[in-house]
Amino acid sequence: MAASLKMSDDKQETEIEEGANTSTNASPRPSCLTPDRQALADSIMESVKASVSKLRRGDPPTIYIVPQIIRRVKEVAYEPRMVSIGPYHNGKERLQGMEENKLLYLHSFLSRNPDHRLVDYLEAIEELKDKARSCYSEKVGPLMGNEFVKMMVLDACFIVEILLRFYPRCRKMKLVKQQREELEQNEEDLGLISAMKKFLFHSNGFEDPILSTIGMVYLLGCDMLLLENQIPFFLLQHIFKMACPVKVPHLLEKMALDFFESRSMPWNEKIEMNDSYYHLLHLFHSHLLLTPTNSKEEPNLSCIPKFKLKPNLSCIPKIKPVLNKLKNLLPCSNKAPLLNTKRRRMIPHATDLQLAGFKFKKNEKSNNILNVKFSHGVLEITPFLIGDNSETLFRNLIAFEQCRLKAKFHVFTTYLVFMDCLVNTSKDVALLHHNGIIDNLPGSDDDVTHLFNRLCIGIFHNFKGSYLSDVKDNVQKHCENKWNKWRASLKRDYFTNPWSFISLMAASILLLLTITQTFFTVFPYYRPRSQFLIIMF
Template sequence: MADASNAGNDHKLQIWQVNKDRLTWMHQKIADTPRILNQTAGKSSCSIFKVPQSFIDVNGRCYQPHIVSVGPFHRGDPRLKMIEEHKWRFLGGLLKRTAAKGLNLENYLEAVQPLESQARDCYSTAIDLSADEFVELLVLDGCFVIELFRKFAGVVAFDADDPLLSLSWIYSFFLRDLIRLENQIPLFILQRLFDLTLISESSPNLVNLILKFFNNALQRSDEFVNSRRNVTGKHLLDLLRSTFIPTGYDEGNETNRSNTNVIQCISKLRRAGIRLETSENDSFLAVEFNRGTIRMPTITIDDFMSSFLLNCVAYEQCHRWCSKHVTTYATLLDCLINTAKDVEYLCDRNIVENYFGTDAEVAKFINNLGKDVSFDIDMCYLSGLFDEVNDYYRNHWHVHWASFKYTYFNTPWSFISALAAFILLVLTVAQTFYTVLGYVRPPA
């Protein structure tokens, strides 16, 4: 019997043999470097990311270019071929203009080549381009973006029949495409090319040109734009985002950590006596709470701002080294807004200007904006405001008095009904009093 058992075991050992080809494949996979999310993605130098699929599932193509590609992620997309051809035209015009400085195309490539490795480290995904191809891409896209800024600022004249100027619909697509997270090149590349191709020292600096280009959509004051001319950023999206972070609204640190919770929606806050009013500030992030009133600057929700907010949130979620200001603000809006009625109230208070669609569409956009985001609420820049609002909301005296006012004095009809009921009550009490008085002191 023992011999039979050993024979069976030997038979099993003979059946199971390691597949040498499979073993080699496994060792190769172990040795391979991740490419979709490469090793540099966790470093502070990495700032241009492929957006997570979970965000794309909710918000669709809001993170991908619709008309022009910038950088390697969407290079060669046949849908973007029309503007790709004009990039070369813009580069040719720039070369003609800088020939007076003795510059040629080789000088452009030589200026960017030392930054090639540093630029690669800015991308979360491995770039399947040789060093020469990648440098060519950076020069072509970088010069196109800079020329676009110069032309729209009037520093360089547009050709009278330039289709990129005469077709008015193109400009709005440029605005949105140039702030998409997947459609960026490092700002230091733009700065190198800008400095190289600068003709006049009296021309606006690069940041000023960038802010003026986007200000056609944001409509911020010239004083504000000029005050931000020295702001910095990793790329165009980060630069524009940085201009909205107001002074004095810094995020917390470990020493002042508190047990913070999100706040209630507008309808519940109003029942507790908390009001919402508009405030004057160039940044919609500058939200304040004082004596039962949340004061919020006006924010215009349109196609550009919706794209900007979505891409800022995606950037803050992917880049652990940047602040989470826009994510925090998105969470605030998501807390306040549950229904179209909430959006209607914010519009009535001039806190939201709706050029996006119906109130229901804005409510859906806001709810999707705050979906699946993560941040440390105890450390966010609005943690103090959340705490103060919640403390006020939990104050029973405020809640009962506000609920009484909301129920009986919120509309003219409810006020009239309450007044009629009060008068009826007074008359009833008076009638009862005189009836009782007639029994106690009957007339002589």
């Protein structure tokens, strides 16, 4: 079968080439095929052959321009504010201030290992430029010739130098100590350890214009996690391996994760590194989605009684008019049915769930933001912090999943859609904040509500088969239980304020008195008066 598929592919490629040759070699008819049209046909066929060849190589792009349907909601969230990395935003005037710092950082990086000159890095990237160019989904100006190689070297060295400078001194010392223990104490190994210390602790000789300001470090980290502001990770690995005197497995990945650790987002620190990361955003995303565990245990609803009371009071003529009066007396609600899970939202809001008897609890044992558990009416969510740049990070993680990953890996999109279902008003945010799940530093509850309600506009998502599908189904089953619906309706209509409660109590007392009066009115017709007095006394 594989041979037949290969023959089919070869045949298709041959047909395309023959079509191109036919369109090139065929004698044009003066009336319908002019030289301009011939040139246009040749250009189209070249594009077709290039596209087919790219698909057959099996290397689809990994760095994208954010689709307009997602980008239009908030364009500024996808554009860098300090530094351009890669070709998409290269050359923009408002980002030129950081280009001079890139040159300073390049000088510092080259000084860390004198054995390699700038020309060595240029030659190394020159060999990888075609592979790097194929990682970008769009063709832009800097993707041609020497300018592309220059841009890749400058950006790669800048990122590696930033990570080396930010890596804590205590961890560098621990790394050197570990290498000293692993290597043999001969003259060659001592030289490697000395070179490693110089590589890690190199002094740049000038005041650092970025790391000396905390705000610039944070903004730089945000720019380095934008989908459109990336370079292929294999270029960073290649540059780092050339410069680092001792081979330390996944040291670059650890330094990058340490740099991004302050993104106000809990994650799983137990990570198994690999060499298949597309770029820094993919590395960060992979560190978030590590095996989020969820409770698949369905709530036990068998202990809840199922009432099927159908009182027949038609035989008592005085009851019906009294009940009609009570119906008018009781406060009514014009709201839609509370736990109607068949509406647009897949699960009710947080406040509605609370009225239905749900409890919210922060999952203190989890260090992964994606962990959500539901069991026996208790929804456990890992607490997280909403900061100034949280929306930018959320949007770029969603855009990355929408552009590149298969639907079953849209874990962060699933999580944010789930949170969007829970949060509809500021009261929902206040409830989650009261339970320790959301901590909102810069703004009000209305700001957080606006953030969640607009994050998922224009995205594709399906809960079926997602990692939260069991949680969603169990919440819906709990909501659809009739007893839970009745209890939720009772709480919403009569226990949300004291006046409704007083009206309910007054109506209940009036109903009780009416039933008592009816009893004493009807009973003498069925019992003699003497027997009635005996019963009374």
